[in-house]
Amino acid sequence: MRVILTQDVEGLGTIGNVVxxxxxxxxxxxxxxxxxxxAxxxxxxxxxxxxxxxxxxxxxxxxxxxxxxxxxEGAKVIINARVGEEGRLYGSVGVKDIAEEIERDLRVEVDRKKIKLPEPIKSAGDHxxxxxxxxxxxxxxxxxxVGEEGPGSEAPQAGTSSASVAEKDAGAAESETPPSETSEPETAASAVAATEETASEATEETTEETAE
Incomplete structure (x- = not known):
């Protein structure tokens, strides 16, 4: 069937073409x-x-x-991303990231649909x-x-959430808390009570001896 293109159609023709x-x-x-x-x-x-x-x-x-x-043509844009072992990215770099970096670095606006990327980039290096x-x-x-490494760059183990890590840290902090100083007054009070009891017993013994 013959048709007239009313818009550009990639792989077929431009507006006005009869195909x-x-x-x-x-x-x-x-x-x-x-x-x-x-047509x-x-x-x-x-x-x-x-x-x-x-x-x-x-x-x-x-x-x-x-x-x-x-x-x-021939330009180079740099995208920083977190990497793990063997230069593998924790996430990936897609056409949206590339389009944004081209606009930011080269001051050229490119429709992301025009970027031919068979699959997202998942490794550090030049592509x-x-x-x-x-x-x-x-x-x-x-x-x-470019891979970014450093403190905190390691991915958490599977099944370990940030909340559980925080709870563990809180528990460790509590276990390291020094004993309360309130135990000292309690010990002193006990000592005073023991002294008074001893003195009372001594007084009673003296009274009994006097009575005899």
Whole structure:
């Protein structure tokens, strides 16, 4: 089935192109999503009249993409991430992280959908990433993932939560608390009571001896 693309469709063509596609693909995907219209005589005439505008728009878009490609080609962005053993990341670096770092470091805004990353980056080191900016316009740059290590960088053991660790620390702190000093007055009071009891017994014995 012949259709006219009303928007750029990656891998198929740009706006205004007349392409042949499977009828099911056209009726179930392209046309319902307003990405294309059937190439009827009326539609062909309409888009032919718009062709000049379309060509100008396409040229401007391509020029912008080529300019961005020049800024990105061969560039290098650095992303810091926590690493564990053998340089493996605790998490991963995805297209969102790369797009944000490109904008922050290179001052270039890139649609994350244009970053070609087969799978998230899960290891430290240099990784080549391709950015598809426009038809036949791409740029390759290096994403350098730098591992961060240091105190607290070790991942907690499985099944151990922060709360349980805090409870253990609190328990250890309590066990190390020095004995209360209130025991000293209690000991002194006991000693005084014992002394008074001894004195009383001595007095009673003296009284008995006197009576005899």
């Amino acid at each position: 042949d596609v499977a009828q099911g693909y056209a009726n179930n995907y392209l046309i319902p999503r307003k990405l294309a219209v059937a 009827t005589p009326g539609n062909l005439k309409h888009w032919e009249e718009k062709k000049t505008w379309i060509l100008k728009r396409e040229a401007a878009t391509r020029a912008e993409a080529e300019e961005i490609a020049k800024q990105l 080549e990433v391709t950015i598809h900016l426009y038809q036949n316009v791409e740029a390759k740059l290096t994403v350098s993932v």
